[in-house]
Amino acid sequence: MNTLGRTVLVLTAAALLAGTASVPTIAQDKVKIGFSQGTMESSWRVNMVERNKKWFDENIADKAELTITNAENNASKQVTDVEGLLASGIEILVISPVTADALTPVVKQAMDAGVKVLTLDRSVNTPVTSHIGADNILIGNTAGKFVCELLGGEGTVGEIQGVAGASATVDRHDAFNATIAKECPGVKVVADGIGDYVREPAMRLTEDWIQRFPEGELDVIYAHNDGMALGAVAALEAAGRLDDVKVVGIDGEEAAYQAIKDGKMAATFTYHFVAPEGMMYAWDIAQGKTLDAKIVLPTAQIDATNVDEFLGTGF
Amino acid sequence: MTDHAARSASPPAPTLLSRLRRLGALRASGLIWVLLLMIIVAVIYKPTFINPSNLVSVARQTALFGIVAIGMTMVILTAGIDLSVGSIVAVAGVVCATMLDAGMPIWSVVIVGLLIGATLGAINGIVIVIGRVPPFIMTLGMMVIGRGLAMTISGGHPVHFREAAESFAWLGQGFLLGLPVPVWVFLLVAASAFFVLRYTPFGRNIYAVGSNPEAARLSGINVGATIFGVYLISGFLAGLTALVMISRLTVGEPVLATGLELEAIAMTVIGGTSLFGGEGGVIGTILGAAIVTVLANMLNLFGVSPFTQQIVKGFIIVAAVLFETYRRNRNSAK
Numbered sequence: 146m147n148t149l150g151r152t153v154l155v156l157t158a159a160a161l162l163a164g165t166a167s168v169p170t171i172a173q174d175k176v177k178i179g180f181s182q183g184t185m186e187s188s189w190r191v192n193m194v195e196r197n198k199k200w201f202d203e204n205i206a207d208k209a210e211l212t213i214t215n216a217e218n219n220a221s222k223q224v225t226d227v228e229g230l231l232a233s234g235i236e237i238l239v240i241s242p243v244t245a246d247a248l249t250p251v252v253k254q255a256m257d258a259g260v261k262v263l264t265l266d267r268s269v270n271t272p273v274t275s276h277i278g279a280d281n282i283l284i285g286n287t288a289g290k291f292v293c294e295l296l297g298g299e300g301t302v303g304e305i306q307g308v309a310g311a312s313a314t315v316d317r318h319d320a321f322n323a324t325i326a327k328e329c330p331g332v333k334v335v336a337d338g339i340g341d342y343v344r345e346p347a348m349r350l351t352e353d354w355i356q357r358f359p360e361g362e363l364d365v366i367y368a369h370n371d372g373m374a375l376g377a378v379a380a381l382e383a384a385g386r387l388d389d390v391k392v393v394g395i396d397g398e399e400a401a402y403q404a405i406k407d408g409k410m411a412a413t414f415t416y417h418f419v420a421p422e423g424m425m426y427a428w429d430i431a432q433g434k435t436l437d438a439k440i441v442l443p444t445a446q447i448d449a450t451n452v453d454e455f456l457g458t459g460f
Numbered sequence: 461m462t463d464h465a466a467r468s469a470s471p472p473a474p475t476l477l478s479r480l481r482r483l484g485a486l487r488a489s490g491l492i493w494v495l496l497l498m499i500i501v502a503v504i505y506k507p508t509f510i511n512p513s514n515l516v517s518v519a520r521q522t523a524l525f526g527i528v529a530i531g532m533t534m535v536i537l538t539a540g541i542d543l544s545v546g547s548i549v550a551v552a553g554v555v556c557a558t559m560l561d562a563g564m565p566i567w568s569v570v571i572v573g574l575l576i577g578a579t580l581g582a583i584n585g586i587v588i589v590i591g592r593v594p595p596f597i598m599t600l601g602m603m604v605i606g607r608g609l610a611m612t613i614s615g616g617h618p619v620h621f622r623e624a625a626e627s628f629a630w631l632g633q634g635f636l637l638g639l640p641v642p643v644w645v646f647l648l649v650a651a652s653a654f655f656v657l658r659y660t661p662f663g664r665n666i667y668a669v670g671s672n673p674e675a676a677r678l679s680g681i682n683v684g685a686t687i688f689g690v691y692l693i694s695g696f697l698a699g700l701t702a703l704v705m706i707s708r709l710t711v712g713e714p715v716l717a718t719g720l721e722l723e724a725i726a727m728t729v730i731g732g733t734s735l736f737g738g739e740g741g742v743i744g745t746i747l748g749a750a751i752v753t754v755l756a757n758m759l760n761l762f763g764v765s766p767f768t769q770q771i772v773k774g775f776i777i778v779a780a781v782l783f784e785t786y787r788r789n790r791n792s793a794k
Contacts, residue, residue, distance in 0.1 A: 188617040309767065339766040343715050344618075345705060349521055353760035356514040357506070372618065372713065379709060383633060384513070400620050400711070460617065 176209040176237065176431045179230030180423075183243035183267070184218035189396065192418045192460045193241065193265065200421030205428055220247035227251045231260065239427050241265040241419070261430045265419040275436040277426055279417035281313050284395055284444045285320025288414050291446060292321075292365055292393060293329035295411060300364035303336035303354050303390075305347050305377065307369040317369045317395060335363065340373040347376035355384045366392045371401035371413055378409050397447065399459030405452045417442035418460075491732065491747040498754050506761045516640060518750075518757050523646035524708070526749035527701045528720060529727040530646075530653045531694035533745040536728050537657075538670045538690050539737025540595040544584060545698040546720035547606025550713070552576040552702035554610050557619035557712025566628050574699045580606065581695015585688035595691075603721065610714040619712040632708030642704050649697060654742045662689060670737025726773075727752050730780040751776075 178201075185191050194213060201211050212230060216223030220243040228251060230238060238255050242248035245268060253271040255262055262273040292302060304321070307314040325332050336354055340347035347368060354363060366381075368374035374394030381387045387409060394401050397415035404410040419442065426436060447455045502509040528545045535542045556573045560566075580602060587598050621628075634641045657663035665686045668676040677683050701720075706712045731748025733740025755776065759769045 185616055191616040306766065309770075336760075336763060337766055338760065339770075341718065343718060344709050344711065344713060345716065348709065349756075350760060352517045352521070353757050356508055356511060356517060356757075357761045357763065359508075375711070376709065398618070400618070 177233070177235040178209055178211050178237045178239060178424075178427055178431070179227075179233070179235035180211060180213045181223055181226050181230060181238065181240040181242075182213065182215050183220075183223055183241050185215050188398075188460050189416065189418065190241075193420050193423070196418055196420035197239075197424040200424045205424070209428070209431065211424075216243055218243055220244050223248060224251045227255065231255055231258065235260060237427050237430055238262045239265060239423055240269075242267050242269055245269050263423065263427055263430065265423045272438075274430060275426065275438060275440060277419055277422055277440045277442065279419065279444065280441045281316035281416070282320040283441065284414050284416060285317045286324045287444055287446060288317075288367060288393060288395065288412075289321045289324025290328060291412055291414075291448075292367060293325065293332060295391060295393075296329070296332050296364055298329040299331040301333055301335045301358075301362060302365045302367055303338070303351075303358075303363055304334050305338055305340040305350060305366060305368040305373045307340065307342040307373075309339050314369055321367060340368065340376065342370045342372060344372045344376035344379075347373035348380045351377040351380035352384070355380060355386055360386065360389050363390050365411070366390055368392065368394050370394060371396045371398035374410060374413070375400055375404060378404055382409065397445070397455075397459050399457070402447060402452055402456050402459045405447060405449060406456060408449070412446060412448040415445045415447065417444065491730075491744060491751065495747055495751050495754065498751065498758065502754070502758045502761070506758070509758070509761060514757070514761075518753055519643045520640040521757070522749045522753040523640070523642040524701065524704060525720065525723050525727065525753070526646045526746065527642075527649050527697050527704070528694075529724040529731075529745050529749050530649050530742060531690075531697035532721075532724040533728045533731070533733050533740065533742055534653065534657070534666060534690045535595070535694050536670075536725075536733050536735060537666050537737060537740060538687055539673075539735075540588070540687065540690065541599060541725070541735075542581075542584065542691060542694045543596070543599040543721045544580065544602035544606055545694060545701075545724060546717040547603045547610065548577055548580045548695055548698035549702040549705065549717035549720060550610035550715070551580065551606050551613070552699045553706045553712040553716045554614040554619050554714055555712075556703060557621050557706050558613070560621035560628060560706075561619060569628070570703060573703045574696060577699020577702065578692055578696040581692045581698070582688070584695065585691035588691065589684040589688050599691075607714070607718075610716075614712070614714045616714060618714075621706075621710065621712070628707055629710065630707070632704050632706070642708070645700070645704060649700070650742055650746055657741060662686065666690060667738050670739075672738070723752065726777050729777065732780075735781075 180197065182190065182194050185194060198211065198213065212233065212235070214226035214230065216226055223243050224247065227238065227240065238260050240248065240252065240262065242264065249270045252262055252269045252273060256271065256273065264273050264276045266278045268276045304318070306318055322334060325334065336357065338350040340350060351366065366377045368377055371394035374392050377392050378387065381390050381392070391411040393411050394413040395416060397413055401410055401413045405413065422442060426440070429436060508514060532542055532545065552573045555576055556569045559569045559572060584598055584602055587593050588595050631641055636644055657666065665676065665681045668681055669683050669686045673683050705716060727748040728745050729735060729748070730751055731740065731744030733744055755773065756769070759772065
């Protein structure tokens with residue numbers, strides 16, 4: 146419990162209640178919700194927590210109590226975190242596991258004890274109340290369709306992949322290429338490189354491609370995340386080739402929205418933060434609603450036509 | 461990994477020939493032929509390789525990683541290793557980006573960036589020298605700590621500053637006399653390191669400590685100060701690299717320079733600096749950096765699959781060390 150004490154953020158709603166004294170106080174006990182986050186070592190994960198917490202604070206803070214733990218990408222710490230949450234008497238466990246296998250036993254233990262479990266983004270190998278996540282295959286397909294339309298069925302693409310072999314990379318690659326092959330065989334992926342989801346390697350790769358392909362021979366760069374897409378934009382801009390090559394990213398970074406607004410990027414596709422939906426569905430469960438076993442969250446396509454609606458909502 | 465082997469290995473007696481070889485003069489000439497051969501192959505198969513714009517791009521890429529490789533060379537010459545350089549770049553990168561975003565003056569950003577690098581490097585040096593923690597372990601620890609610091613400072617988010625400081629861009633994106641500014645920075649760093657290693661007592665001490673720390677101590681060399689010095693320099697150069705990199709990218713990312721330490725080690729080793737310490741030098745590392753970068757550029761120009769590229773790169777590193785080991789064995793057999 147000591148380690149738990151260090152990382153746990155207990156959100157008391159007392160202050161909020163005090164500020165709204167006119168609201169009749171409900172004598173009933175608050176619903177206890179525990180949120181175990183696997184890691185917060187990425188902008189996206191930080192957003193998942195912050196946005197769920199924000200929705201909680203704004204909507205149900207007077208009716209429920211939320212405890213958030215961060216396992217720091219360590220599966221055994223997350224098991225301890227969850228055990229601590231269960232010991233504190235939570236009724237609903239919201240969890241985004243570090244790995245499926247390591248967290249399966251403790252999640253099963255929670256289900257057996259009658260706690261409702263909602264897994265976010267990554268799942269576990271045991272039945273839970275519901276799983277909510279974005280779908281990289283859907284995103285890859287949507288990006289593929291967009292590139293087909295952008296090129297009018299004819300053209301060349303350079304693909305900057307994320308960390309080789311990671312499931313997100315594999316899905317974003319396979320789905321994109323399958324869609325292109327099916328919907329617009331005239332579009333060819335002529336170059337392929339690895340950028341590890343980091344801007345700097347993507348920028349170097351793009352610099353090399355600028356040399357490899359004279360003007361007009363490379364039409365689109367499809368990057369597996371916005372950071373790499375922005376690296377490609379920086380290289381193209383420095384070489385004066387931004388008009389020649391269109392850049393497409395994934396994730397929904399604020400800087401990518403700005404680049405789309407400035408006409409430097411063609412489009413990006415959001416990878417859903419699973420927020421505030423995580424808390425919304427947790428609240429649905431608390432009120433006794435039955436959810437589908439698996440809920441796939443949609444991806445939004447952001448391009449020049451709708452970027453104004455999204456500016457300020459990215460991360 | 462290498463550290464224990466380094467301490468137990470007995471280096472060859474310093475003859476005139478081996479002194480010359482240590483200074484990297486002989487090996488460097490061999491590497492020039494390797495580099496020339498690669499360039500010829502590249503030009504034959506892909507004439508665009510020789511376009512000025514490609515050469516400028518390759519020079520800039522060489523410079524960005526080369527600055528850290530120069531520091532790594534000095535560390536490896538003492539039979540040490542510095543795994544923390546990539547993380548130090550990230551810490552300095554996110555701090556400097558945050559300062560730029562807040563509109564702080566550029567001179568203060570530069571000073572803070574260099575200070576962060578030097579300080580983290582100095583901490584490495586102090587723990588290694590006074591705490592007697594093996595360099596591999598200490599810098600591995602600093603690598604993890606640094607990455608965690610960068611994540612904590614930035615909250616895990618990339619720190620953008622494009623609007624805040626347009627003039628800062630010159631350091632990473634600008635040109636001076638036809639060459640990218642990072643290339644000038646690299647050449648300046650390499651020339652300084654070459655001078656220090658060849659013409660100063662500190663430089664000679666680095667070779668002596670790497671060859672045989674016990675003999676160096678007995679001959680009155682302050683071994684601790686020498687080792688402390690190389691980690692300080694390595695950290696300082698990582699801070700400098702952070703400034704150049706974030707200027708080029710216009711963002712400080714907590715994941716910046718992930719794996720940079722391995723690139724720098726590869727450049728140093730391919731450049732002929734021995735992981736056992738005491739042999740090698742800056743000229744070899746400049747060529748090693750150029751070879752690694754030209755290789756990546758060639759493979760990208762040729763359109764080689766990224767997975768195959770990794771295999772080729774790995775083979776080249778192993779081949780370089782195999783060659784080095786063969787050469788050492790042949791020499792010690794004489």
